Amino acid sequence: MQKGNLWGADVARRYDTPGSGMFAPEVLGPTVDRLAELAGEGAALEFAIGTGRVAVPLAGRGVPVAGIEMSEPMIEQLRTKADEATIPVVVGDMATTVAPGKFSLVYLVYNTISNLLTQAGQVECFRNAARHLEPGGRFVVELWVPELRKLPPGQAATVWQYDPGYIGLDTYDVLRQHVVSHHFRFDETEQAQLFRSPHRYIWPAELDLMAQLAGFDLEARHADWAGAAFTAESRSHVSVYRLPAAR
Template identity: 55%
Template sequence: MPDADGYFGEDIAATYDESSPDMFRPEAVDPVVDLLAELAGDGAALEFGVGTGRIALPLAARGVPVHGIEMSRAMADRLRDKPGGDSVDVTIGDFATTRVPGTFAVAYLVFNTINNLTTQDAQVACFRNAAEHLRPGGTFVVEVGVPDLRRLPPGQTAVPFRIGPTQWAFDTYDVATQAMSSHYVTITDGKAAHSSIPFRYVWPAELDLMARLAGMRLRDRWGEWSRTPFTGESTKHVSVWEKVAG
């Protein structure tokens, strides 16, 4: 990793919100907050990988107590500097293993953050950590893309997802290990700079098994936060697992 903040240090945190402006629009945020507030009810919420507070801050503004776990101090600093930032408690640490005080009605991971855990063992540990924080009947919510392997012809390992005059972005896949990396090429004043972030892609059925190992069972799975059906053509899923009472 580049530094103690992992791959989301000061250079990434400084422009993180601006790099994905569509994700901060009300039409992207409101359905997420609506569902999480419903699942939280009169309880508290725990966000794994809270980042700059895109979801945590509006959820806290709804009256839901929110605690976040975040490895990057630079990202957490951006959250604290925003209006309402003092309403979200943040613990610095790895969300696969870091424990915080309290019991929660809902724990959640959004925007492919489960893929930041680059081994299967770490992803399994994340599910166990979520279950240990939840009260009986509490829920764990994950939003993550479906691996885009159908776009890979034999011999190809890269799939582009953003092509523009000054930036190219593409994912590379290793189908033997489920390792993937997102690559960004940015052109400034005629010079190209390249950066990459490693991930591990994971299938819905594999996540269901991780949940079972942690004492949870699948309750719902949708193709979007608006609760559209999940189908074979869905490019992502929002899944809800419930901690089994007793």
Template identity: 60%
Template structure:
């Protein structure tokens, strides 16, 4: 078990409703095209597959998908959408759980790497991705860039959503490189708000590149979103791709003497 907080049944039951906008066909189209292009004719493994917001439509697109999920309640919601034979899911954590076979693509979306609350566990997540990848395969992460430049001296909170139905803000512990996301969500029609929070460890893009190097992966691409917008110093998030190197075959000039004429 990792340090990730475990999603409850109540959270799992309302997840798809609260994420309905991000689950729409229009919203997901660039994500699915990006991932399907990298998967090619091979299989894809989704770390923290959740309720299948991405994995199910990617499977419907023709990419064989396998999932790893820590919360049995999130996996149960997914199972109501698609059967085990079509999209297998293994219960376990994304840093250590191993599933059979090799994959051309391993992916982790929607800031989920930050659910691992220690640097060591995040490094192990990269190593686990590399463990599952075939030579030449890719590991993809979608992750926000820490908004620390919006913190004036003495301030510890940054809002990320202020809308009619939801107020969200993050509070930061800069010494520990962690944050707590706070949510006030309008619940029902009686005007009451439901309060919730979750802990995360934020990581900079350069730190992720070092984690990838430790795992034997090489950075191939970094963009600001699934549409491929160039990543800049002003980007609020990134989609990064690392590749598992392909071992070079020996050239004819290096064959043993017995193979020579």
């Protein structure tokens, strides 16, 4: 399963939160800075490009950007910001769909690889990234670290965020390595909105093995886009994988 099965027109219309959340300058700015640096003089391809949260400002930095996206409503929202000539998008699954051209950078942000619910599908995603890259090209994955250490015996859920008007709750199936994220939004009334998304969580070491199967080496791993050290306490990571250069 990928986003196209979940992210219909209603979700696409309210996905963007300009200036806040994952659209906040302190979140988006370092992401775009790092990706622009990694792309260098080459072109970039975003798997699961969505509404263009990252692609639009990256293209604005002068990096040629293309995308693959399964959800057509998400692409429609992207088209309110950039036309097909500026950011071309191929409709399809990020694990198998091929976009034309070769790229110096392929990237997957905000935990999106976990939308593929099987290990085989996630491995194919790495292979698809390699298929698109020039020799020496990089594949960047932003992913959260499973919080199983927070689960005492007999408990299957963790609250990972609590803010005024919002609760983020994850329920785990440790046998299948699946997690369902529950996003509750509410106000002062008794009503609440719930959006749920299923994921397959991946340990960093497992992600590295997927990369090896596709011909990548781990070049760098940090706790965030600004380059903070990745430690045992880090809640997420930005991992940069690289193909061997041509000989």
